[in-house]
Every structure is written in structure tokens, then in C-alpha cells.
Amino acid sequence: MTTHSEELCRKIEMVMPIYAAATRRMITSPGFRDIYPEYLSTSHMLVRASVPVMRRALARCVELARQDEVADRLGAYLREHIPEELGHDEWVRDDMAAIGADPDEPWRRMPPPSVARVVGSQYYWIDHYHPVTLLGHITVLEGYPPTFPVIEDMIRRTGYPRAGFQNLLKHARLDVHHRKDLFAAIDALPLRPHHRAAMSTSAMNSVILYADVIDDLMTRVPARAAA
Template identity: 30%
Template sequence: MSFHQRLIAATAGERERFLAIPILQHAVRHGVSRALYLDFLAEAYHHVRHTCPLLGLALAHSDDARYRRALLDYLAEERGHDEWILQDIAALGGDARAVRAGRPGRACELMIGYAHYAIVWHGPWALLGMVHVLEGMSVVLATQAAGAIAARLGGGDAAGFSYLRSHGSLDVEHTAFFRELVDGIEQPAAQALIIDTARLMYGLYGDIFRELAARHGDLRDAA
């Protein structure tokens, strides 16, 4: 069994608990209100804008040549994705300037903060645990959720969904790149760190959606 296969198997329980979060099930099946979608995009902006800084932090703490090359490739690909989100917010009538100047919710801050901590104190491989969760779940959910939300809002293929639609398709390629990268990791300590971080990240990322649900109340009544 490859390491990528072992990573999936070792985190299967956390993955299932994440996918069972009611707000995610509701978004994929029925869409969500404009207010909730804008709130989601605001949280997404705040964690996506930290992607490149986190990649740079891992790069600064790694002396593995193969991993450093991969991080540089990730950096080249990820630049500007946070701006896509702000464009979607503006297209839907949201206040992109306020989002840029604001702070995320507590759950998002905790996830970002833990990522920084893990890279510095546990090792640069920890970043791959976060990548596994965020990109893997984008492939599973992003395109489906975009279609359902757009249908509910009556937008069809209108502006406001570029981040979700492109992120879902892009992350299919990223997942293949990620699989090749992690399958080349042979150090047991690095493998253990990636698995441990992924387990934690499923919970921390899930908390962002639980927090969104708590802020917006009963989704069945959301306008």
C-alpha cells in the first residue's frame, strides 16, 4: 500500500465525520442563502490568503530538495486565488473591501494559527496534512455545492461562483500532484506528522462550517 493510500485509510473516520456535517449536506443538496454563501466566501478568503504565506513558511523550514521544489510549484499555482474570492463577493453584492480589511471567525483563525504552529514546531511536512484536507474536500464538494447554490439563487452560471467552480476543477490536478509528492516521502516521522495533521485539520476545517451554521440558524428557513 502506498503512503497516499495509507493516509486516506488512516484518516477515513475524520473524513466521514467532516462530510456528515449538516450544513455541507444541505449545501450540496439544496444550496444555501445568499447571506450564508457570502459568509462562507469571507471565511474562505481569510484562509486562502494564508496559503502562500504557509507555503513560504514550510519552504523556509525545509531542507528537503524534492519537497522544496514542490512547494515552489504550489506557490506559483496558488498566487491570486484569494482575489478570485473577493471578485465573487463583489459580484454577489457583498462588501469585498470590508472582507479584505476584516478578520475571520474564531474557527478559521484557530485553523490558520494551528497550521503556522505545526509547521514551525512539528516540521514543514505538517503543511501536507492541511493540503490533503482542504484540496481533497474541494474536489468532493466544490463543484456540486456551486451548482446547487447557483440554482437556489437563480444565478445559473452567473458571476459569483468562479472560486468554487475553478477550485473544484483545479484541485483535481492538485490532488494528482499531491499523490505523487506524498508517495515519494519515505521518512516515517514525516509520514506520521502528515497523518496527524490531517486528522486535526478535518476537525478544525469542519469547525468553520459548524460556526457558519450556528451564525445562520435553521438552514431550512434561510432565505
């Protein structure tokens, strides 16, 4: 029998090549060294939204819990998981400092529309449909962590010190465990077909939008670097 998490991963893997292709275009660009600081700045904009989005989902779970068992159990998972995600935006700032970039720069900039679309879609579905949608988004983030060979390739291609890649290296290690906990939580939920469809839609949307974020950030680097 197929589990909820297995079904979700099958859906994600249908669109994951889109994200993989965008990532490969970025990493193999001749100007990747110049692109990487923008990648970190954009990553910070995304990462710093993770805990607030989860807190909003938890608040919705509390609102729905009395009449919604899925929301009640999802709330229990979020209460445990939110503390594990605190401070990850500081990891990105540390990476920026390690490569000589200004770690305060992401706070001074308005996040671009590509970032707002990723985060905003989660807020919308949490508030106007059901917080279970966030599990699809989290699965994309933690179910498919960066691999060590890819990170090593990024280090080699940029020439930046290894200290500038600690956020990626930490997630490559930690998300293996987070993925196991996440899948156990998903499989324990009494999901109905509409819940499973919502998770899948959210997850596939996130994959496609993350690919757009990568393509977009490359356009913000001077043309001479990204050519």
C-alpha cells in the same frame, strides 16, 4: 503495497463524514442564500493564508534541508506549487462582487477563532515540529475538491448568478490535476513512520476544524436567515 498517499487518504476518509455533514447542513439550510456571502467572506480569510503558510513551510524546509532529506525534497515541491496558488484569494473577491457583496469586507474584519485555529495549527506544527505536516493539510484542500453536482446545487439553492461560484468551479477543475501532482510528491518522499503519522494527524485535524468553521459561520448569519 500501500503508498504514502493512499494511507493518508484512508485516514482522512475516517473523519471526512464530519465535514460532509457540516457542509450539507449549510447547503440545505432554508437561509443558505443569506449564508453564502458569509461563506465567501470566511473562505477569503482562509484562502489568503494559504500562500503565506506554504512560504513559511518552505523557509523551514530550507533551514532543515542540509540534515533532512524529507525537508529538502518537500521544499522542491513547495517551490513549484506556491506559484500555482497565487491570486486565488482574488477569485473569492470576484465571487463576492458578482453576488452584490462587498469584496473588501473580509479585509476589514478580524478573522474569527475558528479560522485562526485552522491556519494557526499549521504554523505551529511547521515551526515547532516539521513542515511535512503541511502536506496533510494540503491533501484535505486539494485532494477533495468540491464536486460539480454540489456546486450546481449551491447555485440552484441560492439563486445567485453562476459568476458568484467561479472559485469553487475553478477548484473543481484544477484540483484534479493538483491532487495527482501532490500524491506523486508525497509518494516520492522518503517518509518514516513519524512523518506519516504527522501528516495524518494534521490532515484529520484540518477536516474537523473545517467542519467547525462551517458551523461557526452559520451562527454569524442573522437567526432569521439560518433558522
